[in-house]
Amino acid sequence: MRSDNATIYDIASDAGVSIATVSRVLRGETNVSAVTRKKVQDAIARHNYRPSSIARGLMSKSTHSLGIVLPKLLNPHYAMIFTGAYEEARKMGYSMSLFPWSSIDTRAYDPATMLVERRLDGVIVCVEYLSPDHDEQVLASLQELKHFMPVVLIGCVPPWYDFPAVTNNNAAMVREIVAYLVSLGHEKIAFIGGVQEDKDPLRRDVGYEEGLRDARLPYTASYRVYGKGTAEAGEKALGDMLDSLKPEYWPTAVIALNDLVAMGCQAAARKRGLSMPKQLSIIGCDDLFCAPYLYPPLTSINTRQQATGARAVQLLISGEDKRETVEWELVERASCAKTK
Amino acid sequence: MRSDNATIYDIASDAGVSIATVSRVLRGETNVSAVTRKKVQDAIARHNYRPSSIARGLMSKSTHSLGIVLPKLLNPHYAMIFTGAYEEARKMGYSMSLFPWSSIDTRAYDPATMLVERRLDGVIVCVEYLSPDHDEQVLASLQELKHFMPVVLIGCVPPWYDFPAVTNNNAAMVREIVAYLVSLGHEKIAFIGGVQEDKDPLRRDVGYEEGLRDARLPYTASYRVYGKGTAEAGEKALGDMLDSLKPEYWPTAVIALNDLVAMGCQAAARKRGLSMPKQLSIIGCDDLFCAPYLYPPLTSINTRQQATGARAVQLLISGEDKRETVEWELVERASCAKTK
DNA sequence: CTGAAAGCGCTTACAG
DNA sequence: CTGAAAGCGCTTACAG
Numbered sequence: 196m197r198s199d200n201a202t203i204y205d206i207a208s209d210a211g212v213s214i215a216t217v218s219r220v221l222r223g224e225t226n227v228s229a230v231t232r233k234k235v236q237d238a239i240a241r242h243n244y245r246p247s248s249i250a251r252g253l254m255s256k257s258t259h260s261l262g263i264v265l266p267k268l269l270n271p272h273y274a275m276i277f278t279g280a281y282e283e284a285r286k287m288g289y290s291m292s293l294f295p296w297s298s299i300d301t302r303a304y305d306p307a308t309m310l311v312e313r314r315l316d317g318v319i320v321c322v323e324y325l326s327p328d329h330d331e332q333v334l335a336s337l338q339e340l341k342h343f344m345p346v347v348l349i350g351c352v353p354p355w356y357d358f359p360a361v362t363n364n365n366a367a368m369v370r371e372i373v374a375y376l377v378s379l380g381h382e383k384i385a386f387i388g389g390v391q392e393d394k395d396p397l398r399r400d401v402g403y404e405e406g407l408r409d410a411r412l413p414y415t416a417s418y419r420v421y422g423k424g425t426a427e428a429g430e431k432a433l434g435d436m437l438d439s440l441k442p443e444y445w446p447t448a449v450i451a452l453n454d455l456v457a458m459g460c461q462a463a464a465r466k467r468g469l470s471m472p473k474q475l476s477i478i479g480c481d482d483l484f485c486a487p488y489l490y491p492p493l494t495s496i497n498t499r500q501q502a503t504g505a506r507a508v509q510l511l512i513s514g515e516d517k518r519e520t521v522e523w524e525l526v527e528r529a530s531c532a533k534t535k
Numbered sequence: 536m537r538s539d540n541a542t543i544y545d546i547a548s549d550a551g552v553s554i555a556t557v558s559r560v561l562r563g564e565t566n567v568s569a570v571t572r573k574k575v576q577d578a579i580a581r582h583n584y585r586p587s588s589i590a591r592g593l594m595s596k597s598t599h600s601l602g603i604v605l606p607k608l609l610n611p612h613y614a615m616i617f618t619g620a621y622e623e624a625r626k627m628g629y630s631m632s633l634f635p636w637s638s639i640d641t642r643a644y645d646p647a648t649m650l651v652e653r654r655l656d657g658v659i660v661c662v663e664y665l666s667p668d669h670d671e672q673v674l675a676s677l678q679e680l681k682h683f684m685p686v687v688l689i690g691c692v693p694p695w696y697d698f699p700a701v702t703n704n705n706a707a708m709v710r711e712i713v714a715y716l717v718s719l720g721h722e723k724i725a726f727i728g729g730v731q732e733d734k735d736p737l738r739r740d741v742g743y744e745e746g747l748r749d750a751r752l753p754y755t756a757s758y759r760v761y762g763k764g765t766a767e768a769g770e771k772a773l774g775d776m777l778d779s780l781k782p783e784y785w786p787t788a789v790i791a792l793n794d795l796v797a798m799g800c801q802a803a804a805r806k807r808g809l810s811m812p813k814q815l816s817i818i819g820c821d822d823l824f825c826a827p828y829l830y831p832p833l834t835s836i837n838t839r840q841q842a843t844g845a846r847a848v849q850l851l852i853s854g855e856d857k858r859e860t861v862e863w864e865l866v867e868r869a870s871c872a873k874t875k
Numbered sequence: 876c877t878g879a880a881a882g883c884g885c886t887t888a889c890a891g
Numbered sequence: 892c893t894g895a896a897a898g899c900g901c902t903t904a905c906a907g
Binding site: 552553554555556559566567568571590592593594595596 | 876877878879880882883884885
């Protein structure tokens with residue numbers, strides 16, 4: 196084993212053939228005689244030679260590598276998406292590089308520079324709605340990026356984003372969650388998390404209001420708290436709600452934007468002596484690995500993140516320009532109970 | 536904005552200069568006259584030109600990109616390491632690609648192929664001890680990889696691995712944990728998780744036994760259960776231990792290999808009606824984001840994963856061939872209590 | 876301060 | 892089945 200950073204020329208001369216022939220066996224072409232192939236393979240083994248994907252990428256316009264832009268990996272929700280996308284890419288013979296979103300849009304020169312300079316074959320971008328002007332800025336970046344390479348979106352993608360995408364129908368999902376809680380006898384149902392100005396018609400807010408309407412329940416503004424999707428935000432939001440309401444008006448159920456928020460809600464409720472799920476039912480969303488180990492074990496929605504990531508890769512590679520919706524599943528555990 | 540995939544030739548001819556001059560302004564060289572620079576920059580803007588890092592990488596031997604090999608991203612422990620490494624790399628002007636370990640060693644051709652073909656400037660590998668033959672295989676892969684690029688190790692790195700590394704001193708850590716539990720009055724202390732045949736002198740086992748010896752406590756084989764570092768494994772391990780022991784011999788404290796195992800232990804204890812921390816104290820390791828939201832909130836060890844990742848990047852780039860140890864911190868929450 | 880030329884390590888027609 | 896040659900899009904001495 197030499198590992199001398201041999202090039203295709205070294206292999207060719209060592210095997211006594213041309214570099215074109217070496218290239219042929221490298222790429223597995225069949226029109227090479229057995230003995231020639233053997234000579235080349237031996238030379239490759241002797242030098243421990245690995246072709247440079249850099250040089251290879253120069254000539255063949257495809258780099259066979261994809262990118263995925265995710266808000267942050269510390270949230271396991273995104274780690275699941277990444278894992279699903281990565282595995283699918285690998286199956287299809289592509290590599291997949293991860294770009295934390297923050298590292299993209301802090302580049303002064305241009306949001307998409309890193310992606311474009313690497314000549315990726317395509318990129319999956321996970322969109323989050325943060326505020327109207329952030330939205331505008333994101334859309335502009337995406338449109339520019341689209342000029343350079345195929346883009347598939349996941350996450351919270353408003354319908355007016357003209358991109359192929361794979362998403363959940365959040366509105367329908369939350370509407371069903373409300374129905375589920377109503378079926379358990381709940382009438383005072385709170386919803387915690389999300390951004391107030393979001394104008395996406397698929398947003399969870401819409402489902403919340405629809406679900407209430409379905410059950411002919413009033414919309415109580417005090418039960419609707421906006422905030423970031425973190426445990427801290429959830430803890431503060433529910434805590435403030437409870438502290439500001441007379442106990443007889445306390446919600447009997449809360450829908451959390453995601454499992455992180457739900458974790459925070461559990462903490463807030465516990466701190467105020469509420470027994471769960473007896474006095475308060477909580478349902479999360481995303482079904483993180485820790486959901487079954489919270490107390491009480493958290494009922495949540497499996498949003499099939501890995502399937503989402505995998506499907507996005509398929510759209511990216513096939514070039515289909517369509518918008519798909521992925522199913523979800525209610526995972527019942529002990530955190531939601533009947534009111535009596 | 537044209538996005539016509541212009542090359543350096545297009546820019547040069549459009550600006551009326553040579554490609555060498557375009558290259559100079561691209562790389563920010565100072566020896567270019569202001570007017571020439573302006574002409575070039577205008578042409579770049581007009582074409583929305585981005586240089587190809589592929590072509591750039593061919594000539595300059597450095598790709599300015601690093602790799603990191605991690606067992607699995609779904610465990611937030613590794614997501615923290617990645618985040619720390621990624622951010623540090625970015626600060627130093629490097630990009631960082633993630634390679635799940637599984638995708639490395641299932642390549643029939645060669646474990647390191649993906650890394651080598653991409654001509655990475657260096658790679659961080661997170662090592663896990665799984666079994667003696669896995670260990671042998673990993674070491675062989677690493678040694679081969681080392682012929683191609685600088686390698687820095689993190690994770691469970693035995694001292695006979697001749698590589699720069701940044702690790703925790705697990706033995707010392709667990710020894711202190713035992714002392715902490717002893718200071719709370721515990722004498723029946725269990726340890727759950729890990730691989731039995733591990734011969735690393737820094738391994739957690741060693742610290743467990745040393746800690747017991749420090750406190751002049753007996754080593755009780757029934758209190759030592761091996762297993763994978765998952766919640767399921769933890770739940771089964773503690774469950775089996777409790778079921779097989781008369782209650783008066785039940786441990787009053789358990790040290791879990793990591794927070795996942797600790798989560799499982801909480802579930803097993805709860806299922807058997809043990810009240811925590813009154814009847815059973817549990818301490819985890821890694822201080823995952825969910826630790827404060829478990830019930831009871833989990834006392835754990837902050838192993839400074841982000842700092843570990845960042846430091847590994849620094850060693851990789853500086854080329855220092857040394858082995859460093861990173862500090863840890865006990866994070867006291869409610870899951871460990873005095874025995875009386 | 877600027878340009879002509881060679882070269883990085885491959886792939887890809889094109890001949891034979 | 893195999894090879895000579897051009898070319899991918901840059902950077903890097905080397906001249907001037």
